[in-house]
Amino acid sequence: MNVPRLATALTGPLLDLERKFLAAQCEIEAWFRSQWLEHAPPFYGSVDLRNSGFKLAPVDMNLFPGGFNNLNPDFTPLCVQAVQSALEKICPDARRLLLIPENHTRNQYYLQNVASLARILKLAGLNVRLGTLNAEITAPTTLELPNGGTLTVEPLQRNGRRVGLPGFDPCVVLLNNDLSAGIPDILRDIDQNLLPPLHAGWFVRRKTHHFREYDGVAAEFGQLLGIDPWYINPYFGQVSQLDFQTREGEERLAAEVERILGLTAAKYRELGITDAPYAIVKADAGTYGMGVMSVKSPADVIGLNRKQRNKMAVVKEGLEVSDVIVQEGVPTFETLEEAVAEPVVYMMDRFVVGGFYRVHTERGADENLNAPGAYFKPLAFDTPLSTPDCDGSPDCAPNRFYAYGVVARLALLAASREIENTESVLESISMAA
């Protein structure tokens, strides 16, 4: 596969921040190694990054990554090696893995992701089959892929304290389904290794849980490097018990937007940054780029019209939005073919295994790029993120990518701590039910 070089996205001079990362590489890697001994990394994850030229920060962390098909296939061996590492810790004896995909069987982009992920797992020496939670699939169903391949999904079965398929008792169950609609009974209290755990699903998970953990990680990392953690960490706050349709909580939302914009403006003044601050309002449990708006003033969230309200009120699986995160907007200064580009970094176990640019031709530098559907053009990184070129010029692509890999791993570490600390949330939900 011929992967275009990403010259356009990477022509700017290397940030001060990126130089600091390169200079401290030995400290950074040793620190990550010790962190991973204390905090088990999630099986996999992807991070949306924003690079504003003055700030490089994660804006979203996905624990059910859906774009493995967008990675440079040259890096497949990195994925395979990472899976081998993960399996060694989780279940060295594993021979069979059951992959549970999302329910939508008609999204060709998503199916290609599942095929790519299944291929990686097979290459790691696992017998892989797909079990679906989709109640409409009552018999093994073969789905055609655009590349001529096929995927067979089968209805998931419960057998005592195990799940499986006919003639297939898996050692490991891997979720590529983010459980937005809730935790299916069939997956509760199973004896098998379930990755990631149920409480990592969006039914339990909150973006604000994640970014609270990220605050801690960024502070520790800032201290390690002697930098203001703001350079890698956007301000955020939470607003609960909103009802977009009845406009309940609107004033509280406006007040939080004002607070975040104010904090950002103060920091911009302190550092002589002339950009106009903006904020992103997102469903706290949302995904797929639904329920997201970009605002430049508190007034922007007052008196939303019907279309805006509808957009914010409901996310995937028809889930109603009552809690939101208000996050400092980090503009992107990366462009590709005159379109706005946002790096997405993929990780398996504790390793960065690839990534791509989400390129959006119809959106501005201060907007959310993860729009529904296939509005974005994926553009695979052509350099792995683990190989900074210490001897090369500091602003060459491998060095920029190293910085992306560092910030992405900071978000992964925050996710590790988040999963550790939210297990009790699931318990309290289960008790209440």
Add this chain to the structure above:
Amino acid sequence: MNVPRLATALTGPLLDLERKFLAAQCEIEAWFRSQWLEHAPPFYGSVDLRNSGFKLAPVDMNLFPGGFNNLNPDFTPLCVQAVQSALEKICPDARRLLLIPENHTRNQYYLQNVASLARILKLAGLNVRLGTLNAEITAPTTLELPNGGTLTVEPLQRNGRRVGLPGFDPCVVLLNNDLSAGIPDILRDIDQNLLPPLHAGWFVRRKTHHFREYDGVAAEFGQLLGIDPWYINPYFGQVSQLDFQTREGEERLAAEVERILGLTAAKYRELGITDAPYAIVKADAGTYGMGVMSVKSPADVIGLNRKQRNKMAVVKEGLEVSDVIVQEGVPTFETLEEAVAEPVVYMMDRFVVGGFYRVHTERGADENLNAPGAYFKPLAFDTPLSTPDCDGSPDCAPNRFYAYGVVARLALLAASREIENTESVLESISMAA
């Protein structure tokens, strides 16, 4: 870098053996994972393989690999990831690594290997410096490399129970020096992690120790796959207390050659193989392709002429050969540009990270290809060894390479057990000294 495809070496149909490996991939990978939990893999290693079309076997295992410069640079991220994995187990906190190269400072090929290895270690986030055991180097010395780069080697210093360089106290000491000349006092009883351990050096190590362990590994693996282990394991025997100059032990050597040729001939008859058996006589503690001869009859080792005796009597560092291994010769059916080719597989920690073909234009299919100097032309594999293409045609290059990776890892596992079981040898040498 444009790496040529290895069509010539890989045009034959896939062996039965290779098909069996692919069919049993899940079992094989799970078995390796459990083995690595019981046996710590060496930090690194390279294996010379022979593929005869009917047999695929390791013929030598090097614990101080000297050809990192010959690997496909596209696989560097695999090496980096493997080093990160190794460090996590050995010394997660490591920031500084001292690399001890061989003493010869004029071998440009070897220096390029050291530069490539040092680059990999740096990319893994280590501060790397080179400390030499060479008594002629009394001050930091910068060596020029053919590619325009440089390497600085410094005299190793002992400080109490640690070794280091001025202003450099390493956490890990990595040997790329095979200690043929003996164990230097400066490295004895140090508190730092020394990799591989002293008794992995050729002063203590014996090829026959390795292949005795490999016998066990091959038997277990043969049982796992339901195959005769002979398909992956050459016969061998040891002859001790030889003196090539005085011809002492010549008859015992001839008898062992006869035994090995007889066993091979019987197996060939059993399987209908029409090749003429041959055997390789090698110094039991030798390396660098010195002290090696290929024989087709017991008479070949009787009455050697002066040149032949001199060749066999002394190996690297002037070490006298008194013990030899007599190993079943495995012909190679792989050719490249009409020359004989032998695959060399590189591993770091428990991962296959690359390899190359040793191609020799002046030698036959039944000769040793690891000749002194640079007689061979390295040809990097263009496919990683960890990604068999289960859906592709079975004899495509990735599948052939998967089989190489499996057999190479069997040798690596034998080396792990060998290192575990020969620690006492070093103790007995130390006690005697």
